[in-house]
Amino acid sequence: MPRSAFLERLHGWLAGTDPGLVRLRMASRVTLTLVFVGLSLTLLNLVQPLPVISFAIGLILALQNAIAIKDRSAVGRAQTRVLCAAAGLGVLVPIALVGQRSGLLDGFFLVVTFAAVYARKWGLRWNAAGMFAFMACFVGIYFHAAVSDLPTIALALLLCGGVAHLVREILLPDRPAFDFAQTLRAVEERIGTLVSRIRAGKRAGWPEEARRAAIAAEGQVRSAIAIAEGLLPDDASVAERQTPAAVLAIKLFDLHLATETTLAAALDTEADAASYESRLAGTLDRLAKARLQLRRSADGLDEHQLEGPGLALPTAAQTPVPWHRQPSFRLALQVTLACALAMAGGLWVSEQRWFWAVLTAFLVFVNTQSRGDALLRSVDRAIGTGVGIVVGILVATLLHGSFALPLGLIVLCVFLAFYFVQVSYGALTFFVTVALSLVYGLLGSFSPDLLVLRLKETLVGALAGMLVSFFVFPTRTENISRRGVDSFLAELDRLLETILENRRGNASSWKVLAVTRALDRRHTEIVTIVRPLESGWISAPRRKLVRLGLLRLAALAYWAHRLASTADMPRSADAQGPDAEEFDRSIARCRADIATLRSGVGHFFRHSTTPALTPTDWVSASRDLDAPDAALALHALRHILHQATADAAGGSTRSAIAP
Structure with a gap:
């Protein structure tokens, strides 16, 4: 195999397994920072012998400089590095002054530990400062920091911060356009894998293993698309001017929806053979067109077009609680x-x-x-x-x-x-x-x-x-999963409200997209929360209950995407007619079901029948299941929500979540 072909395949494999080369870049930054700090300290030691603690502080806090500082701007990162160095030196000075009095040092260490963890409540910057303080205290006590060591310790702190900043900002800086292009390549690789698994599953008659493989492949596509969305600016005022970044956000959403629709069509094997083949071919064709449109929209993208604030989770009002709770x-x-x-x-x-x-x-x-x-x-x-x-x-x-x-x-x-x-x-x-x-x-x-x-x-x-x-x-996992589901339902309710405003001309399609992205982030959070319950040490019946709950949430997210895709459709002249009134009533019924679930009735991780991704009753029988259809999407959402509330009213109360 020619060398260029091998390198191209290697690059494609890296892009497919590491969207945006995020892990590769982080590992390279950590490694280079540690190597350069180690070399610098060694050279300094040749000029002026350094105590062992200076080497330890320099190397350990170089690692923290590389991984703990996560401000979005270069200026913000520089400010955080200064704060972290001050925090590290601030805990080392008392340790040096106390000397060998172990009782005082042990107590001081526990105080620093408490403060370092408590500081996380004030955000990423103070989380980094807390980590620096803890690690500096840890190293200072173990290596018995002395007052005479403080000047070289301060030098090591400045050195590791400076080297980390050099590596982060000059040698391996963020390149938004390049990173976005690499992430799109990962999206393409993963969609190719999904299509291959769909075709293989179809040939094999969709055994359970093939279904799981296809669903896992779609999850990989979804995670890569989420990384790509995270690289786009999240500025609604810019989006309204139809900038390239705003167009890309819409195209990414279209691709996400096309991927979900293709998987849904592929797994819907209950239809007759002719309908199944026709529907699957249509969804694959729409997926190919969505991929092509995204590639065309991304052509010629430069760094300036991706400048702007990154994605931020929506803030919600929180009820004040006593400090001790x-x-x-x-x-x-x-x-x-x-x-x-x-x-x-x-x-x-x-x-x-x-x-x-x-x-x-x-x-x-x-x-x-x-x-x-x-x-x-x-x-x-x-x-x-x-x-x-x-x-x-x-x-x-x-x-x-x-x-x-x-x-x-x-x-x-x-x-x-x-x-x-x-x-x-x-x-x-x-x-x-x-x-x-x-x-x-x-x-x-x-x-x-x-x-x-x-x-x-x-x-x-x-x-x-x-x-x-x-x-x-x-x-308890049960409590935190309930809070996660409640946040998801709150975003779903907000999406329904925004869709209603959009139909009345009071909300743009960008606002609908922004709320949908927030809903997806909440969905991802729930998947992370219940991950311990999918591990091998959990019994198979309980793992099945967790999968059923996640499937129900995935179905809600899918139909929410289908509903959001209708936001930019032209409104008919009779928008205030009977159809509009029925649509408003459907929205109200869905929101009422959401309110019921959020009040404590129902549970997404109860034992129940498997929710169907595609409605099978008379409402959907005469409709194109893959075309934009707000009424169909609302019907499917209400069916899933109503099933969750009905399970609590008359079904089993067994929970998948550990007490």
């Missing part, structure tokens, strides 16, 4: 208690390596929403560490006495750890453990006993995190 306070208390337990258990296992237990307990609660999330994260970390230790012992033993090869493997492990971090937390832990094994080998302190001790400390920290998440202010 706020989720931010409870989470901060949970993490602090988990770290205290891990500290006690870690010191019992080893007085020198207790920090592994504390770090595990802290990280168990990062990006988790429920105790199920915390449990899965703990298990992933324990398994990743265990497997990483086995591989690390083998690799470090084989490469004992070498220097260049272990160093190269360390860099490779760091890259792979952060390339796969969004796919698997266990993979991150595995590669980091292998890298640490190689680091210990280079430092001459490697031993299997040391890695086994790391596993023990990791298990102590994971156990502390699980115990606290289950018994101290436990966030």
